Amino acid sequence: MTDCSDCTILLLDDEPLILMDLEFAVEDKGCAALCSSTVQQAIDLLEQTETIHVAILDVTLQDGETCVPVARALEQRGIPFVLHSGDLDRQDETVRDLDAELIAKPSSADSVIRRALDFSERTRA
């Protein structure tokens, strides 16, 4: 099990209930959650925050947005991220392009966070 207290996790999802569920699960692990529901919010958080350990991105967002701009910004900063999506079929190209770990919706919030933290640790190792 990953030792993850003090980790900061960026969350991006346009569905408030899912976001809340993930936020609780992050707090359960003793970590800090930064919640965003649009690309702009996520980018703003990214720019305002010194250290983010890992990000969990919903792929398809409202108003035709996808998480790609956020993913690119994370890549630039060397921050690992996982994709959490119910839309993996349609986003096939995008997703393959990003070369990130995929977590299919629906998965339990707890396992999403756990996998994200494991992934982060593997990436850093």
Add this chain to the structure above:
Amino acid sequence: MSDSEDRPSFANQMPVGSATFDDAPRRFRADHPEDKFSGASGVLFEQAMAQTRMAICLCDPHAEDTPIVFANRAFRALTGYDEEEIIGNNCRFLQGPDTDPKQVEKIRHALATEDVLVVELLNYRKDGSSFWNALHLGPVYDNDGNLMYFFGSQWDVSDVRAARAEEHHAKMMARELSHRMKNMFAVISGIVNITGRMRGIEKESAEINGRIQALGRAYETTLDEASSGSIEIGQAIRAILSPYGADEDRLIFLGNGARVPFQTVSVVGLVLHELAANATKFGAWSDDNGRVEVDWKRGEVDDSAALIIEWQEVGGPQVSEPENDEGTGTAIVNRMLRLAQGQIDREWAKDGLRVTISVPLGSMA
């Protein structure tokens, strides 16, 4: 052909205004004495040209603006033009406002390079109505390898395109539905978790969520074939179990294709979820070595068709039958299978639990 200027074209030999065009082989040959339409093969070729339902034309690349010099009956039927309106004109009179210039450019390029080309482009009939034309064109050479004509065949593929568009639309709808359904399951999970948290029953809510999510995964695989009423159960089984077998070697799928009625999916989803949850807690997946093999097939139980699933745990810790099982997942599975008129047999073998499940397939033989 070097003396192309002198070669007679159909256009200037046609009686102007002829309403009924006789494209019988006899006449074609009379018009074209210099062409090698001789012998039985020539007659067959000409008859085929006249009778085929495929619209066909020949264009003369040596005359100014490559005019059509021959068009068969099907060509006139397709385009609605009379012969004198066709012969002598360049094919572009079939184009109209919404014809894609890119496709036209491809045609121009193929003509310039004497290439064979198949394109689909929007063409227009005499009455202004449009149709999708699958145009095949290519050069025709004489025995000496000189370019004689360009051959063009036209086929109205409007229906094909409409069907293709409809199929595409249906696929898009299925994907959108699938996305929304997964999202809905995720939101339901969120609600269950949050409610569990507020009431201090996180353990219970996690258990409920496990079941909901297994069902969600199972249903999701059925969407593509929603119209057929039956589903490929193998896909659902893989989807239900895949989150448990993080390691490929520890979850082995032995079954192959088996179509079952859609209604089967919820029972199979919940039963396999309970077995997987048990294997994680007490069975083959509770230590680092065990694995689970899952087989499924269509078979017969008591002379009626049934889906038979074999669940075999191997290499895990030694298991024995739990003493009091009422109220647990096991009891739920038993009850559910009883209500579905199915059966479940558990064998607590030394090397691991072995379970055989059968679910009747009803009238679907």
